[in-house]
Amino acid sequence: MRNPGKRVAAGAAVLALVLTLLQPTASHADATVRVAIGDASVVEGNAGRVLALKLPVTLSAPAPADVVVRWIAQPVTATPGDDYRAITKPKTTKIAAGRTSALITLGVLPDTLDEDDEQIEVTLLEVVGGPAVLGPRSTGRGTIVDDDPGEPAVGVGDVAVVEGDEGSSTVSVPFTLSEPLPDAVRITWRVTPATASAGEDYRDVAKPRTSRIDPGKTRALASLVVYGDGQYEGDEAAHVEVTDVTVIGGGATVGVSRPTGTLTIVDDEPAPVIEPLHLGGVRNFLGTGDLAGILPPSVDTLANRPKSWLAISGQCSGKENGDRIMARTTQNYTQQTSNPRPVGGSSGTFRCTTSSIVQNNTEYDPRGYFYGIEVPVGYSGGPIAIEAYDAAACSSSSIDAPSVFRTIYVIRSDDSLNPTGASVLGTVPIAGGDSSGTCATPSTSTSGGYRGGWRQLYSIANPTPGTYYVQILTDTPGDTTTRHGSNSFALRANVGGGTWEPCSVDQGDPVHGRPGTLPAETCPVIFAVEHLGAYLMMPNAVTTFDLASISHDHQGKVLEIDLFDLGEGSNTLELLDPTGNPVAFDWRVLCYDGSDPVDGVCPGGDAAPTGGWASIAPTTSLDLMGNQALCTDSSVCSYPPVWVPWNPQPGPYRTGTGKYNDRVVRLRTLLPSDFQSTYGDARLWRVRVTTGNAPTDRTTWTARLRS
Incomplete structure (x- = not known):
């Protein structure tokens, strides 16, 4: 017979590791290297040499050998031969062993016509060499940004890059001058976060920087470093903004046709699948x-x-x-x-x-x-x-x-x-x-x-x-x-x-x-x-809820339970596995708007206990009556805890004094990856609540599984 105490302790240690982040991370059991393509844009210019529209091709992780991918470019609204150099048959691009990126380059033809922005679609067809497979993002879009008519002007393009699972990659944001000038042009620019976080998703650019377009040239590049991770976050973005343009040593005036470009960091992790129970x-x-x-x-x-x-x-x-x-x-x-x-x-x-x-x-x-x-x-x-x-x-x-x-x-x-x-x-x-x-x-x-x-x-x-x-x-x-x-x-x-x-x-x-x-x-x-x-409503009792029957094909997922207005007159809550043993779970109290608290604080500055708060470490029994330790840093949740004397009124314009009155308590636990050996044919998960002298615990329940 297994030792339940050892299993609970071991489970708590694993759970503490897995549920440190608020969102479940993707599994790295599948080490397949995936190929993806990003988007890019370039300002077309008025005259001079052919401009380069460069779309990044990235690997989710470095490969031990060269990876060769075959691709084709097709018009969307741009016209081959007029707006860009026509590509009539598939081509290939190589990502060298140990590297994670390469560029597909299309030739953009400058003109002085006042047109709408025009687009080209580049599709990755197959991997023809190397240890990699096509990922879910196999189509990228190149945009030719029109800058006609008017004085010479600088515009900043967009670029999209697939972040990858680890390490870092460098991406180049293009600055384009509408026509070549006899003097050099200095562009001052800065990076501001939109939905991406500086220092976490890309290397922080704390101060304004400069790029130079040489005499007779029409292009310069700003290099940014993007960090990979294995966590699903959705696509994230940062803005590259032109703050000043100066002609060095000349009297010409150069305007700004497109002052802001967007760096899009494309998330290549699969989105968590949420399955209501x-x-x-x-x-x-x-x-x-x-x-x-x-x-x-x-x-x-x-x-x-x-x-x-x-x-x-x-x-x-x-x-x-x-x-x-x-x-x-x-x-x-x-x-x-x-x-x-x-x-x-x-x-x-x-x-x-x-x-x-x-x-x-x-x-x-x-x-x-x-x-x-x-x-x-x-x-x-x-x-x-x-x-x-x-x-x-x-x-x-x-x-x-x-x-x-x-x-x-x-x-x-x-x-x-x-x-x-x-x-x-x-x-x-x-x-x-x-x-x-x-x-x-x-x-x-x-x-x-x-x-x-x-x-x-x-x-x-x-x-x-x-x-x-x-x-x-x-x-x-x-x-x-x-x-x-x-x-x-x-x-x-x-x-x-x-x-x-x-x-x-x-x-x-x-x-x-x-x-x-x-x-x-x-x-x-x-x-x-x-x-x-x-x-x-039964006093001094042990009440067991049949939560849900969870089959073996859900092993390794995260079980998430929301309990609204929990615990009036009750003492403790436990989550029982199909063998009837308590399991370790993480818990948090959501903010009034349903969002997760950040360092114990909710939108509008609402702080615990009237705001949301989170557990310090996984537990096997949730206290529904007494004081609770407050995790003061949701990214760490480390000891020693700060104990908060319980405020008997959980929020303004409410009358109940239950700890979780009018609040959603969210429980999360990681399901084992070996259901059969752990539980046999049993599938039923339960919740056990002990009540006090006068319970009036009216609660609304929901539950779901997350991949």
């Missing part, structure tokens, strides 16, 4: 709290029950109640006059009406939540009854406030992979409020009220393999002032619609294969499509 997805029930009779009798104990409910808020609830997507407004609680709770808010109620303080929730989604019911291939279990427990928003089952809003359940067919595109099979609008009649106990599974029992929402008479959807949303037409709370409920897919039989498709699940359960091949599992609304 279905939450849950191994059982035919979800969010059943502490209900008895849902699990098979042999394991139906309080310790094994989920102890968490599904939940959805009314549209006129406060976002800080925990519903990230259904609440229409935020910052809508009463505020006190004592610091740090400024006067304002909404006079003691939750409202949908905005003001100078009460703001629209930018994450509000009127479509609500989608839960999927996946019918397996080869299913032969008969009709499937989609049932809900406590489907109505009744005061006796509501969270935070008396609720009078409607909860609407829309059943959709499996004819679209997009839930909103699937056909509507049935709609069940359930009024809220105890006087509506919907808060009575069901008399049967298909009649009576919706409180304190299971009621059928829809029966799929002849299920076909695929996914059916339950769309759940709330509304109160015309109501903008009522104080709304949240509705807690549960869902299940009852095969046959009669006597309840649970099932699970995960071999590591204690429900799987027990007496009184359905076989996996007839198990219609329920999952949250994108967001899951959860509610914990």
Whole structure:
């Protein structure tokens, strides 16, 4: 048997190394050298010799032998023979062994015609020699910048270069004089960052520099050094700006036809692939709290029950109640006059009406939540009854406030992979409020009220393999002032619609294969499509969420979990692997706008604890109650930490005092690269939360995988 303690410690060490950077880095297991081509531009000039338009060809890393690539140039808007020297057949360019770049040179023909800028496309066709392959950027574009008519003028061109995975490369930015002069021309220029970072993406040019165009010449070059790396950042840019032009020893006047050129550093790393995860997805029930009779009798104990409910808020609830997507407004609680709770808010109620303080929730989604019911291939279990427990928003089952809003359940067919595109099979609008009649106990599974029992929402008479959807949303037409709370409920897919039989498709699940359960091949599992609304309310308990079933083909990826408004009344949170052992994870609290904090500071100068902050090192247990060490430098996150006394008010215009109230906590862990040997056939990841004396933990969950 493996030693779990050693595995956690080793995992934490590896995770600390991998998750130091905020974005996952690309794997270097594939050492293939890739060839790419950049863009370039040159000012055409009015007369004189043919000008050189030079497009950089680069390797992602030095090769041990010469690399020869075949290419072709084709017109886009430029005319061969008039604007540039025609190239009628493919040519080759060599990158010498140990080097990472070479140039493809096209001859540009000067003229005095007033024209638009014109373009040529250069395509790399194949590698004809050497240990390299074509990369994803095999087409470059050359631009001939028109400078007619007018006095002699200098223009600066553009250049694009593929950064590579390591080392550095030199790129030349061209300065072009529209016509040769008898005197030399000195050009003063500087480099300013746009999206690239000086010193990190390219060698910093701290002071203005000069380049010289000799008498009778029309061209000079500015050399810049670009650094390679193995991290995906997207294309980045810096600007080369002409600040002064001087004719040396002459009285001629030279203007500036194009004062700014752009250096584009083309990222050759593959973009991280983000794959949303279905939450849950191994059982035919979800969010059943502490209900008895849902699990098979042999394991139906309080310790094994989920102890968490599904939940959805009314549209006129406060976002800080925990519903990230259904609440229409935020910052809508009463505020006190004592610091740090400024006067304002909404006079003691939750409202949908905005003001100078009460703001629209930018994450509000009127479509609500989608839960999927996946019918397996080869299913032969008969009709499937989609049932809900406590489907109505009744005061006796509501969270935070008396609720009078409607909860609407829309059943959709499996004819679209997009839930909103699937056909509507049935709609069940359930009024809220105890006087509506919907808060009575069901008399049967298909009649009576919706409180304190299971009621059928829809029966799929002849299920076909695929996914059916339950769309759940709330509304109160015309109501903008009522104080709304949240509705807690549960869902299940009852095969046959009669006597309840649970099932699970995960071999590591204690429900799987027990007496009184359905076989996996007839198990219609329920999952949250994108967001899951959860509610914990059982005091002094250990609650385990079925997070997601992750198959072996995702090994080596990064698992990322977002938890909104986490932990009110709860003590700790752990992430459990498919064997049930806690794993190390990195965590961070996002800024209000959803961005990552930089050195503990968010946009607008918002600093922790009201701004975002990050973990110092990976942990296996997140403290939801006490003080937390603040990482003062997100690029290092080193010890000793600086401990911040916890401010009991997490932000202005909010009333909750939970540490992560109205905030997104993001957890990240690196999945092992050897799923089979580590976990066998088990696939289910879980989250374990311990609650305190009086939990009211209403949270919105999302999860994804990153390559």
